[in-house]
Amino acid sequence: MAKPQAIERFRKPNLPTKDCAVCGRPFAWRKKWARDWAEVKFCSDRCRGDSKTRTPADGA
Numbered sequence: 563m564a565k566p567q568a569i570e571r572f573r574k575p576n577l578p579t580k581d582c583a584v585c586g587r588p589f590a591w592r593k594k595w596a597r598d599w600a601e602v603k604f605c606s607d608r609c610r611g612d613s614k615t616r617t618p619a620d621g622a
């Protein structure tokens with residue numbers, strides 16, 4: 563299921579960006595977020611996991 567995507571090789575410098583809700587760093591649009599970019603709040607799965615599991619009981 564390897565579908566050639568022109569977008570992959572044609573990197574636009576002006577991709578939309580957001581600030582991560584966990585680490586606060588800006589991150590750029592990714593293809594895997596194409597469908598739900600509006601819902602994306604975290605720069606990575608790691609940050610998303612942090613936001614979920616970050617509890618006082620965890621101590622960290």
Ligand SMILES: [Zn+2]
Pocket residue numbers: 582583584585586587604605606609
């Ligand atoms: Zn982050």
